[in-house]
Amino acid sequence: MTQRFPNRYPGPGGMFAISFVLHLAVGLLMLFGDLLPIFQPQEQPVTYVDMVTLPVASPQSGMPAPATPEAPRTPAPPAPAAPKPPPAAMALPASKPTPTSKGKTAAPSANAKPQQTAPGETQEDARAFNDRIAKLERQAEDRRQAEVMARLRKTARTGMPGARGTQAGSDYASYIQSRLKDALTREMAKETRSPLLIAIITIGADGKVAEFRVTKPSGDRVFDDAVTRAVTLAGRSLKPPPSGQFRYELRFRPEEVTAK
Amino acid sequence: MGMLASTGLVVKLVLIVLLYFSVVSWGIIFYKLLQIYRANGASERFMEFFYKSKRFDTIGSQLDRFENSPLTVLFKEGYAELRRLQEKVEQKADPNVISTDLGGIDNISRALRRATTSEITRLEKYLTFLATTGSTAPFIGLFGTVWGIMSAFQNIGQSGSASLAVVAPGIAEALIATAIGLVAAIPAVMGYNHFQQRIRVLISEMDSFSTEFLNIVQRNFAGR
Numbered sequence: 001m002t003q004r005f006p007n008r009y010p011g012p013g014g015m016f017a018i019s020f021v022l023h024l025a026v027g028l029l030m031l032f033g034d035l036l037p038i039f040q041p042q043e044q045p046v047t048y049v050d051m052v053t054l055p056v057a058s059p060q061s062g063m064p065a066p067a068t069p070e071a072p073r074t075p076a077p078p079a080p081a082a083p084k085p086p087p088a089a090m091a092l093p094a095s096k097p098t099p100t101s102k103g104k105t106a107a108p109s110a111n112a113k114p115q116q117t118a119p120g121e122t123q124e125d126a127r128a129f130n131d132r133i134a135k136l137e138r139q140a141e142d143r144r145q146a147e148v149m150a151r152l153r154k155t156a157r158t159g160m161p162g163a164r165g166t167q168a169g170s171d172y173a174s175y176i177q178s179r180l181k182d183a184l185t186r187e188m189a190k191e192t193r194s195p196l197l198i199a200i201i202t203i204g205a206d207g208k209v210a211e212f213r214v215t216k217p218s219g220d221r222v223f224d225d226a227v228t229r230a231v232t233l234a235g236r237s238l239k240p241p242p243s244g245q246f247r248y249e250l251r252f253r254p255e256e257v258t259a260k
Numbered sequence: 261m262g263m264l265a266s267t268g269l270v271v272k273l274v275l276i277v278l279l280y281f282s283v284v285s286w287g288i289i290f291y292k293l294l295q296i297y298r299a300n301g302a303s304e305r306f307m308e309f310f311y312k313s314k315r316f317d318t319i320g321s322q323l324d325r326f327e328n329s330p331l332t333v334l335f336k337e338g339y340a341e342l343r344r345l346q347e348k349v350e351q352k353a354d355p356n357v358i359s360t361d362l363g364g365i366d367n368i369s370r371a372l373r374r375a376t377t378s379e380i381t382r383l384e385k386y387l388t389f390l391a392t393t394g395s396t397a398p399f400i401g402l403f404g405t406v407w408g409i410m411s412a413f414q415n416i417g418q419s420g421s422a423s424l425a426v427v428a429p430g431i432a433e434a435l436i437a438t439a440i441g442l443v444a445a446i447p448a449v450m451g452y453n454h455f456q457q458r459i460r461v462l463i464s465e466m467d468s469f470s471t472e473f474l475n476i477v478q479r480n481f482a483g484r
Contacts, residue, residue, distance in 0.1 A: 011291070012288065012291045012386060015287040015288070015290040015291040016283065016284060016287035017287075018287065019283050019284070019285075019286035019287035019289075019290060020283050020287075022286065023279065023282060023283050023286070
């Protein structure tokens with residue numbers, strides 16, 4: 001029989017105990033040392049920020065209104081109920097907001113004292129305030145849309161000198177180029193540096209794209225697709241050619257659409 | 261704590277299993293470290309003593325000094341077998357001569373081989389658990405993760421929102437199972453490979469010692 005000497009060091013059982021204690025220590029260290037990541041989705045506070053001229057509902061979070069004389073005349077915003085009030089608990093003005101003198105928009109300060117309101121008046125005031133906010137928002141949106149339209153009119157590309165590019169002129173080829181270039185600018189996508197695609201476009205008498213035949217692909221599949229999309233996009237709103245069917249060969253580059 | 265507490269029952273069970281694997285693996289690693297390193301040290305000292313000594317009975321009386329070495333077990337077994345053979349041939353003219361015709365050397369060789377096998381078994385004991393941990397713990401962790409992600413997607417479907425705040429915590433809680441699985445498996449695999457290599461060295465030393473022991477016996481005790 002094989003004989004063994006007794007071990008003088010701890011056997012497996014002792015080592016398991018040591019290992020357990022070690023794991024316990026590491027576990028406690030991780031738990032109480034904040035080594036484990038904690039996932040607590042943070043609630044984003046709802047803030048109302050005036051992007052144009054509206055008063056700031058939450059002075060701490062919002063953008064203060066400009067205090068320059070050129071600033072639009074707007075009514076003074078209601079004083080907040082607390083330095084950092086939630087929107088639901090926002091304090092409302094006891095009376096109608098008064099326009100500030102000299103166009104100076106009064107940005108509510110964090111130190112402003114909350115106005116005392118009677119409990120019965122709160123709901124009525126809140127509705128009035130909301131109406132006023134909605135009205136101001138509508139006005140701001142109208143103004144913004146008007147500005148955008150004006151800008152578009154100024155920057156609209158023209159098919160021929162003096163024209164706005166939105167209607168067929170005597171030079172129908174230029175009109176088509178202009179429309180296609182606008183559409184290509186919108187749909188632009190490319191992988192190569194300067195792809196060139198040559199194609200023949202045929203506009204039917206009804207103004208629809210009767211045929212679009214690529215005679216020489218650019219080799220850039222993405223650009224070819226962008227050109228196809230641009231032709232489809234532009235083809236939706238083309239004026240009919242003045243002399244029946246119109247056939248034209250074009251060179252598509254990322255920066256321009258020219259006649260071959 | 262909150263992250264672990266919010267995991268599902270299956271993921272918790274997986275984590276408990278993995279924790280058990282990790283605790284036992286580390287226990288085995290500590291035990292084997294101590295056992296193999298002591299065996300190495302004692303073997304080196306024993307071999308030095310063995311080559312310096314002139315007589316087997318002197319070595320036999322000093323074996324307690326090298327108790328952790330597997331070579332001492334081999335020597336003890338071989339020497340015991342040698343003594344038994346000597347007792348059997350005492351009535352012969354020369355008591356120090358073992359007849360090879362009776363298979364005396366083979367007997368000692370078999371005794372040494374048996375002791376070697378026994379020592380290898382002792383040295384490799386529990387290593388299977390390390391191999392099992394290394395190969396299965398990541399899969400157990402992966403199972404927990406897959407289950408956790410399934411639960412997370414169910415919760416996402418019920419909440420009706422797919423925002424990052426809804427998706428991320430569930431996935432992160434599920435991934436912790438894979439992380440713990442890897443934490444359990446990596447040391448186990450490293451320990452297993454390391455101990456295998458050290459045990460191979462010890463086996464080679466035992467083979468060398470057996471050959472040396474048989475040579476000495478044949479040279480000094482066996483007649484003709």
